[in-house]
Amino acid sequence: MVPDEPHSRAAEPPSDASVPKVVVSRISLYLRELQRLQAAGQTTISSGQLGTLLGFSDAQVRKDLGFFGQFGYPGVGYRVDELIHAMRDILGTNQPWPVVMIGAGNLGQALLGYRGFGRQNFAIQAAFDADPRKVGQVIQGIRIQPLSELAATIREKQIRLGMIVVPANRAQEAANDLITAGIEGIVNFAPVTISLPDGIQQVSVDLAIELEQLSFAVVSRLQRPLAEEPTAAPTSPPTGDG
Amino acid sequence: MVPDEPHSRAAEPPSDASVPKVVVSRISLYLRELQRLQAAGQTTISSGQLGTLLGFSDAQVRKDLGFFGQFGYPGVGYRVDELIHAMRDILGTNQPWPVVMIGAGNLGQALLGYRGFGRQNFAIQAAFDADPRKVGQVIQGIRIQPLSELAATIREKQIRLGMIVVPANRAQEAANDLITAGIEGIVNFAPVTISLPDGIQQVSVDLAIELEQLSFAVVSRLQRPLAEEPTAAPTSPPTGDG
DNA sequence: CGGTGTGAAAGTTTTCACAGCG
């Protein structure tokens, strides 16, 4: 327990050692669930309830939160709205994040229209494509711009995050363009490894790999003797509003 | 070392304990890189080279492969084509996987046209939507069907994997439909936790969460003192053909 | 040599268990 700061409850910066990635990914899951509970009118929740909804132990929920501060009330649990605010502070999403996209193909166009970003304070503010036939088109209210305008737009709109949605053989080039323009973090949807300078953050999403992980899970379960597991029925799932 | 099987080199089933998920996800990355190297004409690779291309240690590459069998030649490394074949055996992608999709909105339509699936032997063979205005439309060569036809189609086409690409409030319902129809694994793109019976595999992709992980990484780096890191230039990345 | 495969050591994450609090 920290002896100074006798009253503060807010999120502290990750005071000394860095927080494991897997903890941060669970924070996002907690937040998503809490937002759902908030919309359903629930005002407090215990670590045990929250964990059960997501398949984690109560101790894991508490340990994860413990990396960032003290948010709970002994005997009561956590106040949902407070915890949401704290987690958004942790993740940085109490502030808006304008995002730039490179690649306006099939997938890029779908991302331009994806409703899930706005709620977490992300907004694609500009989109670029190397194909002159795409440039000038307006998709989901965003005009596709030529790459020559990338750096100026990023500067003017103060954009810090980029998404790469180009074919694999163009991805490194797109990354280089983003870095040159001063971007600080990249989500890469191209199915290829890209190299970035130190200090630039990246997250990768490879859709085919997600399916591979699933096919592995399916075939490896069949090869295993498959013990216990009494074959539950898919009728009513836990709707989780305690 | 296994004393029997004096000659076999092929992938063994995960003989006793289960393989950590993180190992399987790296296997997918190794495979992706190996396929790129194969296309570039490289025929052998060492654990050190492969690791360097992906940012892992040589020991980690060898340990990961060690979960599944022995694939290397001391003093030489691994034969690229052999290792690709072995990894596809491990992941299950030497066989074709027909896939069913529920939800033909923005994102679903983009996934119907995504070229990256075919190479790993996945093919979306049928797509469904609850909206009668979508039903009957042909998108990327696939006719959108009504949900009433789901079970029959899955049976006829022997489909084992499903993708959920519906809004959050429909996702559990879609999952239940898939389970009832006999699907064995689900990729869930809806931003909500879904409950499945034991034995049904799932993988989740939440696009907003990916961006959250990125914003966390960006803001937490700024709060940290940011030691060392001599600021490399984004000029020529390692193209990796040793 | 150059490189694999693998026990043993080191490091990391999860679970346990309980003092303390409203």
Place this chain on the structure above:
DNA sequence: CGCTGTGAAAACTTTCACACCG
């Protein structure tokens, strides 16, 4: 009471280091 926050123990993952191989 019921639940948090947190050290300590257990479980797991990564790195080390080296025998062995062609």
